[in-house]
Amino acid sequence: MTLENVVRTDSPPLLKIDGVGKEYFGNKVLEEVSFTLEAGEILGLVGENGAGKSTLMNILFGMPVIARTGGYTGRIEINGREAAFSSPFDAIDAGIGMVHQEFSLLPGFTVTENILLNRESTKYNPLVEVFGERIRALDRADMTKRAKSAISKLEFHIDSNTVAAEMPVGHKQFTEIAREISRDNTKLLVLDEPTAVLTESEAEILIRALRNLAVKGIAMVFISHRLEEVVDLCDKIVVLRDGRVVREAEPKNTDVYQIASWMVGRKIEGDHSRRVDREDTEPILEVSHLWVDMPGETVRDVSFTVQRGEIFGIGGLAGQGKLGIANGIMGLHPAGGKVVFDGKSIPLNDPAHVLKRDMAFVSEDRRGVGLLLDESIDWNIAFTSMQVQGRFLKSYLGGLIQWRDDEAMRDAADRYIELLEIRCTSHRQRAVELSGGNQQKVCLAKAFVIGPKLLFVSEPTRGIDIGAKKLVLDTLKRVNEEQGMTVVVTSSELEELRAVCDRITIVDSGRVSGIRPANCPAEEFGLLMMGAQDIAAAVER
Amino acid sequence: MMNRLKQFLISNSVPIVFVGLSALAIPISGYSAGYLVQEMITRLARNSFLVLSLLIPIMAGMGLNFGMVLGAMAGQIGLIFAINWSVVGIPGLVLASLISMPIAVFLGFVCGNVLNRAKGREMVTSYILGFFTNGVYQFVVLYAMGNILPVTSPQLILSRGYGIRNAVTLTGLRLALDRAMNFQFKLGDFTVNMPIGTFLLIGVFCLFILWFRGTKLGQDMRAIGQDMAAADSAGIAVERTRVIAIIISTVLAAFGQVIFLQNIGTMNTYNSHEQTGMFSIAALLIGGATISKASISNVFIGVTLFHLMFVVSPTAGKELIGQAQLGEYFRVFVSYGIIAAALVLHAWKRLRERQASRRGLRGETQG
């Protein structure tokens, strides 16, 4: 206590969160949260899905949703002065930048235009005297320069003339961050799961860039479910559980497993059970000489066969094309080659056809758009299946009248709420009110309910907290066994693939560098990822 | 390669159909090349300015703006005063434009504010607003002028002492701009007149649009056109900017109507403006524009194709079926039809885009 007085004589901290609490309609999501942050410091904020991380940052950033739902309690100070922002603009003026869990880029604007949106460089012309400042002409050259300098701080190459709609997800993320740091007065940067959509190598680049920014004096709140990078990057870690700070720690005194157990309140076992070898059945999907023109994930020449009832993994390093395969087969990017599904060949570049053939896809890019946000959880889970398969309907008068079967919908929703531990008040809660990770669980549940013959899932555990990852993977296995659904999982986490798949193919430079049973040693997969087929083959022999 | 060709054909299907139709109709109509070239030059000069005035609201995501009819009314009021005070020639046209400007600004301001309350339904709303304003216009022109407003010229006023005549001859203003810098050349044995002055003005307008796109205001409009919510959260004054877009369009439409009428030479006080909106919008759509995307080239291609049909279809109809009336029906049918089709097509495309963006994410089993 006496020490505190000594500290007081120093200048006040950049950010002080003091006893902050928040309720959504009587549901306490934050309680007595307190911590401080100094200039140039990086604070890692971790916690399970729904622990209240995004909510806390929304309060800090003055998001309107907070005031609309009754405001918050407690006090936030910036440089010793109370900061109760009524809108994000006030927060921006005060030097706070925020990268949200969802994107907010304009699809038709270039990287430059997006980075400098509403902060464009302009040139004077005489018409200004008559029509005012807004008639100033844009100074494209200067804008490009400013955008490039913001991008270069991230040490990641993006062409500043690319249109946002044509960029891979990772590039969009870098663009958003570049936008936040391109403001001159930014001194606090809030990053809500910035690495969730990045591949591991992209994430590494980002981490390095953030470290550089911190050296320049920018403080950061960094939210992530990848605990390794939190430990790696942050100076200080705050663990939230059920809306309370349960621990504040320094990374050098702790490790990933300890943090995880603080988050969940119990011990997490690190290993997953591996599947037993299975008999070969007939092939359900035969892919030969597939190429896909997906920006940043080009597939050049890929052939493989998936057996009926199998869980097939696609792995590989970032940008080598593993994500392109599912996107190409589902017709979302221009593709060529031959794909035979269930005995019949599939026309490529025709998404509607593929869906009719009883295949489904949960894409890696599922932020924001995957759900009917204003509808309830059960409705979201059941809707597509109802529309397409006529399930969750009760028929009367020999099918003349069809009525929604609320009970069946509720049962299905409750089952997945339990299996995936979707954190919600009930199946009637609207999707918009769920935390990011829980929305993703709903996305997955929806695909499971449809129960297609073949399901493509890309990056199934992105944005899912470490405790819930196993649940998601277990549910995947369970659906595979119970419904006999064939699953093709694409993931950048090899361990995840090895835990859930029967066989894994590794993609390198747009080509298959090898297909191995999942119980092969990890080193062998590692070698295949480096493109060293020959060595890997030698090791095998 | 095949794909790109297919894409090109699909996205330009409307102009291609019209090129095809014209290619069939021109030989049947039997018009000479010189005659058709003259007609197209005249009509390009007459209509392009009006059609160009539609581009800026499209850029701001407000769709095809029937609010331009309001501008046309303002232009006509300007012309009435210029004639009343017997200012002729270019000065007369300038005066008419100057008078129409504040009226157009006011009408545009009202229109823009109404449209801000009807986001996403701008086309229908502006169409209805046009009807409503037409009532006010008729009241002003039919009762107020000569009564309250100082319009006295017997050339304008009905014999009862107030109200403007139905057909007003634009004495002294007719072709004032077109003849100002006329250029003649021979095509076959046909002498073609080329109104250089008018085309210069249109050229200036095109340059203005290109320049405007590169201003801060233009950039804000493009941002709003793409995503209103994102623009709003970036701090762009969405509603104000939308009002400005409509005002610019309305004022330019007023100028456009002055140019249009000086070429025709007579003004149908109670009808001229009504057709303006419909025909301009139809022309733009035929030029390959959509509700959310339109370029300067769409304007010129559209005006040419639409009016080519205008010119050749009556004679072609007569030659084929022996009825000139058919061609007349045809072009009215075409203009309404193309607008309806554009609306349906737009709604369909939007639906498709939304489905496409969801499809990948939702695991649907049907397109």
Ligand SMILES: Nc1ncnc2c1ncn2[C@@H]1O[C@H](COP(=O)(O)OP(=O)(O)OP(=O)(O)O)[C@@H](O)[C@H]1O
């Ligand atoms: N608008 C809202 N209305 C009602 N409840 C909400 C709303 N937004 C969030 N919540 C609830 O607040 C809790 C905390 O959500 P928050 O988004 O802060 O979690 P999070 O820690 O960011 O999780 P994740 O890691 O999944 O992103 C959740 O239980 C969520 O359901």
Ligand SMILES: [Mg+2]
């Ligand atoms: Mg969150």
